[in-house]
Amino acid sequence: MSVDEHRRPTRVKRLPREVRERQILDAAVRVFSAHGYHSASMDEISDVAGVSKPMIYAYLGHKEDLFAACIRREASLLVEAIADGVAADANPDMQLWTGLRAFFRFVGEQRESWRVLHRQATSQGGPFSEELMGMRSRAISLVDALLVRSATSRGVPTKSTEAMAVALVGAGESLADWWLDHPDVPEKTVASWLMNLVWMGLGDLVDGASWLPADH
Amino acid sequence: MSVDEHRRPTRVKRLPREVRERQILDAAVRVFSAHGYHSASMDEISDVAGVSKPMIYAYLGHKEDLFAACIRREASLLVEAIADGVAADANPDMQLWTGLRAFFRFVGEQRESWRVLHRQATSQGGPFSEELMGMRSRAISLVDALLVRSATSRGVPTKSTEAMAVALVGAGESLADWWLDHPDVPEKTVASWLMNLVWMGLGDLVDGASWLPADH
DNA sequence: TCCAAGACCTACTCACGAGTAGGCTACGGG
DNA sequence: CCCGTAGCCTACTCGTGAGTAGGTCTTGGA
Structure with missing residues (x-):
């Protein structure tokens, strides 16, 4: 035993850099999502990606760079999705509603991306989080702008809307x-719970009132 | 230069285990808070604590055990504080209010503890978070119970209150x-913002209504 | 046909940090 | 005065994982 023990079945062909980079990023998201930044090893990522470690360094740089690249890609998608949702001009409550739905839809469809974004990136105080915090700020700004627009320039303090x-x-x-631990709940339901909490408030909910989308 | 370069000033005396353990835990909280679980080294912790590494192993066990011990100690304090706040029997909104104030007071006074609890522990998916997640669950249960009690047994679905x-x-x-990044804001103010958000809801706030504590 | 460039790999180095072996010293009881 | 025990340390081992040196093979253009 051992003759040829390492033969790769007709070596998967040489691929253009572009493709490899995507493969590597996909792998990195999966591995970071599974183990967290520190515990994820470049060896495992290269393994999952189906390339050797030096390729990663050649294409995406060091571990930090790679992580930042993951964050950038995934966070852009998420923020874009939310922004698109909110964009549709309508009443404040409908804007919030569509934004929330876009958010939960993304999370539901891209669980691994979400894990990387939320669980991993927020924790590592390092230079990575720059990337992530920037995106999070954009999300917060979206909401903040919505609040400011809504509060019809009554003397509401800026800091309170930001907070x-x-x-x-x-x-x-x-x-x-x-929700990750309760996948049986439909996306629309989760969204409506949060909508009710923040739009109606517990005070109203306790009295039996609730918010419902004014759909068609 | 260098004669005696390492003289410790009359060696700080031998101390009973009890005291050392507290010192070590204090140091561990500081270091974990500063660098996060993985990047915190046992060497640095022993350094900050003013003892040698083997002492830590002798008294508190391995890194994981040490971390768990930190979590346990700090989380207990926090949950106790909140529970005490909520305990005072009163209306649901006042219960929530006192709970929130207790929470923010703790965070304001124990910033490092809070960092360890929130930033570090939630991220590490490992066996540590067991400890933390248990405490977080207790907090959630407190709130959940409050909600259930409030919603006067109208057919509110269990899952929605939990969520x-x-x-x-x-x-x-x-x-x-x-708040950690905006220390100038007083504790009571932050608490009242959150109170207004979740009790009144944005819908009411947009209309200019707001919640105020019914104090004295 | 030859060469340059780029895809790709194996097989290292090297630092760092968890955990330990094997001590030494002070103090209290017999 | 002697010894057991408990406080405490220096100085290691050893695994793991980031990052690299230095190549090979393939392809497309001159």
Whole structure:
């Protein structure tokens, strides 16, 4: 035993850099998602990607760079999705509603991406989080802008809307994590729970009132 | 230069195990808080604690055990504080209010503890988080119970109150993190923002209504 | 046909950090 | 005064994983 023990079945062909980079990023997201930044090893990533380690260094740079690249790619997709949702001009509550739905839809469809974004990136205080925090800020700004627009220039203090945007985003993140463990709940339902919490408020909900989308 | 370069000033005396353990835990919280679980080295912790590494192993066990011990200690304090706040029997909104205030007071006073609890522990998917997740669950349960009690047995689905409790806790965590970067805002103010968000809801706030504590 | 460039690999080096072996010293009880 | 025990340390081992040196093979153009 051992003659030719390492033969790769007709070596998967040489591929253009572009393709390899995507493969590597995909692999990296999976591995980072599974183990977290520190515990993920470049060896495992190269393994999953089906290339050798030096390729990663040649194409995407060091571990930090690679991680940042993952964050950038995934976060852009998420923020874009939300922004598109909110964009449709309508009442504040409908804007928030479509934004929330876009957010939960993304999380539902891209669980691994979400794990990387939320669980891993927020924790590592290092230079990575720059990337992520920038995106998170964009999300917060979206919400903040919505709040400011809504509060018809009553003398609402700037900081309070910002803080509420932060709280709302945090609520979304937390609920999204919970949802990972309760996949049976439909996306629309989760979204409506959060919508009711932040739009109606517990005070109203306790009294039996609730918010419903004014669809068609 | 270098004669005696390592003289410790009259060696700080031998101390009973009890005291050393507290010193080590204190140091561990600081270091974990500063660098995160993985990047924190046992060497640095022993250094900060003013003892040698083997002492840590002798008293608190391996790195994981040490981390778990930190979590356990800090989380207990936090949950206790919140539970005490909520305990005072009163209306649901006042219960929530006192709970929130207790939470933010803890965060304000124990910033490093909070960092360890939130930033570090939630990220590491390992066996550590067991400890932390248990505590977080207790917090969520507190809120959930409050919600269930409030919703006067109208047919509110269990899952929705649980989910809302999760969202609320997430909002609190997120806002607490934001607060770390805006220390000028008084504790009571932050608490009232969150209170308004979740009790009144954006719908009411947009209309200019707001919640105020019914104090004295 | 030859060469340059780019895809791709094996097989290392090297630092760092967890965990340990094997001590030494102070103190309290017999 | 002697010894057991508990506080405490220096100085290691050893695995793991980031990052690299230095090549090979293939393809397309001159």
